[in-house]
Amino acid sequence: MRRGAVELDVPLAARPGQVIGVLGPNGGGKTTSVLALAGVLPLGEGHVRVGAEVWDDGRRRLAPEQRRVGLMLADSLLFPHLRAVDNIAYGPRSRGLDRRRARARALDELERVGLVDRATARPAELSSGQQARVALARALATDPALLLLDEPLSALDPDTRARTRSDLAARLTAYAGVTVLVTHDPLDALTLADHLVFIENGRVTQAGTPAEVLSEPRSPYVGTVVGLNLYAAQGDSHGHVHTAGGGLLVTTAPTEGSVWATVAPSAVSLHRHEPEGSARNAWRLRIASLTLQGQSARVGLVGTLPLTAEVTLESVTALGLQVGQHVWAAVKATEVRTYPQ
Template sequence: MTPPPGLEARIGLSRGTLEVSVDLTASPGEVVAVLGPNGGGKTSALLALAGVIPLRSGRVAVAGEEWESAGRRRRLPEERSVGLLLAEPLLFPHLRALDNVAYGLRSRGVGRRAARARAHDELGRVGLASHHGARPRELSSGQAARVALARALATDPRLLLLDEPLASLDPDTRARTRSDLSARLAAYDGVTVLVTHDPLDALTLADRLVFVEGGRVTQSGSPGEVLREPRSAYVATVVGLNLYAGELGPAGTVRLDGAGSLVTADAPAGRVWATIAPSAVSLHRQPPEGSPRNNWRLRITDITLQGQSARVGLAGALPLTAEVTLAAVTAMALRAGDEVWASVKATEVRTYPR
């Protein structure tokens, strides 16, 4: 059975020296997260979907309707069934929450009573029915973000575009608002495209991840697929793995591109990606004893605290990130600039075909 049409987009455009060529597809009800480094083209792709940037090549179709095809008539932004939510809520300061949410409906000709009734319903869906009379200055940052989400969804858009919607929130507010956003998106039957730098936002909100680097899609897949098998240095950084490219030989040795090698327990597979979880890296002041078959003398470049653990950046024969406990940092008196031994068991080196 053919699934109902959702989003079908082939986006080709130029932004300065950046050439963007990105394909995005999604089914109704699906959330697609677009991630990538600054200047990689992800926001440009989002603005093309909104109609703000015209296509140089490709097309955009939503729910079976063609919104744009390069060289032919294109729907202007106001002619597209789009809801847009940015990092800043951009609420009208002189309007109460109810009328902020009703604004899009009123601008489309919906009567005042009907628009307000729908706005009240949307505020209830994001848990803010009791704040309908509050002005933006009377709302917390998380509440303002939820009002902006209600406004974006009040017009029943076929396409919801979220550009770093949680970026301006503090960590506690961000966690609560992320949970509210997840619940609301689960009840939305249109297509959502989320642009974010935050891996937690992407992994908890999205059904599929698309990574855009240098204007091109470098990897796409479900969160589980991407977590298991990152295919670029940027993706590996996002999912928190050490990633290397090389050739796996019959003796279980991966000859890395450039220089160096790893020993793995995996079977020979030719050209491979090799990953090491930071938690699988152990650090020592003296050459380690025992079974590890991968040992390097490396220099600590940085130490970043994360709760009760620390991520330790290492440079030398093999760039590596280790994750150790705060107790280990203290016991070993680890400092940036120190030299330490790093070891990894062969069974902790995972490989998969390139």
């Protein structure tokens, strides 16, 4: 299907109870995929099949309200004039359930997300994390076969996000349907999903379990998400790895032919002068960025081989690291990993 300049060709398959994490850069097709599953956008080709039901096959398409879909967005979109229990009961009521049973179902969902004591609170009386949990309860109250979560935690502050992520993980464990989680946050994806799909320019560039993706990223974007330096390269039997950008790496575990080469940022050491010793990879590079993360810092380096290093704050101080400064970066050959493209 096509939306604007993006032509989307994204196969997705999941079993009941599975959480699919969908990641990708802006404009790559993530939200378009969600809208197609929800029925907001029609397919040009292909199909949407959930269980034994065909929701869209390019010819016949169920309207959004005919699909058993639950949707949760970054903005909870709760009705401001309704209490939490009534916000949740709205879905079952709209599907024909009487007031008493809809309220009972809403209270059950509130209990599952740990908010039954806030049943009579209106959205303005709830914290942002509580609003997100009410929105999740509302999405699940209609017993959807497919739950769509589009950046559900992105509007939350870091502390609230961590707590809500834990609550969300617990609730999804008990959900029997299929969940599609769209997120930019690798921590959300790695902790909530059991299968990851990366979409770039409307195509799937990599799919697999979190362990598989962490072990062998297969696109520069995926490498960035999982926090590794990743290079498309050519390897030879002598352990020489020539990157597409003209850089050279040496590894003790060579792979011949077209390869991906990875270096963990934590394996990169920085020096004021050209290092001596066992490191067989050393480059004089310029610091392009310096970002503090807790008790460590990520240092973006540019030059012969673009590289990200992760060093301690003590190292930042001892070396006097600053943006624009030239330093030597070193990596042991045993820390360079290669695998076939």
